[in-house]
Every structure is written in structure tokens, then in C-alpha cells.
Amino acid sequence: MAQATGRGRVVGDYLVGGQIGSGSFSVVWHARHRVHGTQVAIKEIVMGRLNKKLQESLMSEVSILKRINHPNIIRLHDIIEMPGKIHLVLEYCKGGDLSMYITRNGSVHEATAKHFMQQLAAGLKVLRDNNLIHRDLKPQVQFILFG
Numbered sequence: 001m002a003q004a005t006g007r008g009r010v011v012g013d014y015l016v017g018g019q020i021g022s023g024s025f026s027v028v029w030h031a032r033h034r035v036h037g038t039q040v041a042i043k044e045i046v047m048g049r050l051n052k053k054l055q056e057s058l059m060s061e062v063s064i065l066k067r068i069n070h071p072n073i074i075r076l077h078d079i080i081e082m083p084g085k086i087h088l089v090l091e092y093c094k095g096g097d098l099s100m101y102i103t104r105n106g107s108v109h110e111a112t113a114k115h116f117m118q119q120l121a122a123g124l125k126v127l128r129d130n131n132l133i134h135r136d137l138k139p140q141v142q143f144i145l146f147g
């Protein structure tokens with residue numbers, strides 16, 4: 001993946017750094033709060049690239065994240081809207097996603113896999129308690145907070 005840079009760009013109260021990932025409709029940037037220095041991941045989405053159904057799914061993802069506060073679900077700190085774009089300011093997971101972990105480590109010890117699965121189960125339980133199902137579970141959507 002080409003590492004684009006947003007360096008020098010300011011989004012809300014955040015100074016944007018390098019690109020840390022991308023999805024089908026998003027680019028994810030590393031950023032820091034310009035006063036506290038807190039690290040965050042900013043998911044930038046160009047609304048024009050989404051059809052009506054995808055815009056509705058995004059809005060529903062946002063409203064779910066806004067109301068859930070749980071250690072196994074990524075926190076949504078802020079939503080910053082600009083003309084044609086939305087920025088989701090998310091808790092930064094320094095360890096990247098599980099697919100990166102597997103690529104880095106080759107294989108995962110049983111005890112580590114059990115640990116990850118327990119945390120995944122705890123996160124899924126929160127969704128279940130909110131009458132939600134994930135429908136897109138994959139290593140790329142499981143994040144590791146500490147690297």
C-alpha cells in the first residue's frame with residue numbers, strides 16, 4: 001500500500017500524520033490532538049463515493065459506535081464533517097489489525113489465539129446485547145490496542 005501523507009493538515013483539533021490504512025471507501029490517518037498530543041486514527045470518508053444504501057450503513061455504524069463504550073469496541077471520540085467528507089476520530093490501536101499481527105508473526109500461539117478470541121467474543125456480546133450482528137468479521141476488523 002502506498003503510504004500517502006497528510007502531514008501538516010489539520011482536521012478539527014487534530015494534526016494529521018501518515019496514512020495507516022485504507023478500506024473500500026475510506027483512508028485512515030494517524031493523527032495527534034494539537035494540545036494534548038493524544039494519538040487517534042482518523043477515518044476519512046468521501047460521501048460522494050457512497051451510494052444511498054452505503055451512506056445509511058455508515059450512519060448506522062456511527063450511531064452504534066457513539067452509544068457503545070466498551071474496552072473491546074473501538075471508541076469513537078469525535079465526528080468532524082467537512083463539505084463532501086466525514087472524518088471519524090477513533091481510538092488509535094497501535095498494534096494495527098489482526099491480519100497485520102498474523103503477517104508479522106507467521107503463526108499465533110494457542111494461548112494468544114484464545115486471548116484474542118475471548119476479547120472478540122466480549123465485543124460481539126456487546127453487539128448482541130444491542131441487538132446487532134456484525135456481518136463482516138475478518139482479521140482486518142479486529143484491532144490490537146498495544147503494539
Ligand SMILES: Nc1ncnc2c1ncn2[C@@H]1O[C@H](COP(=O)(O)OP(=O)(O)OP(=O)(O)O)[C@@H](O)[C@H]1O
Nearest residue numbers: 020021022023024026028041090091092093097140
Ligand atoms: N482505530 C484504528 N487504529 C489503527 N489502525 C486502524 C484503525 N482503524 C483502521 N485502521 C487501519 O486502517 C485499515 C482500514 O480500516 P477501515 O475501517 O477503513 O476499513 P475496513 O473496514 O477494513 O475495510 P472495508 O470498508 O473495505 O471493509 C485497517 O485494516 C487498519 O489497518
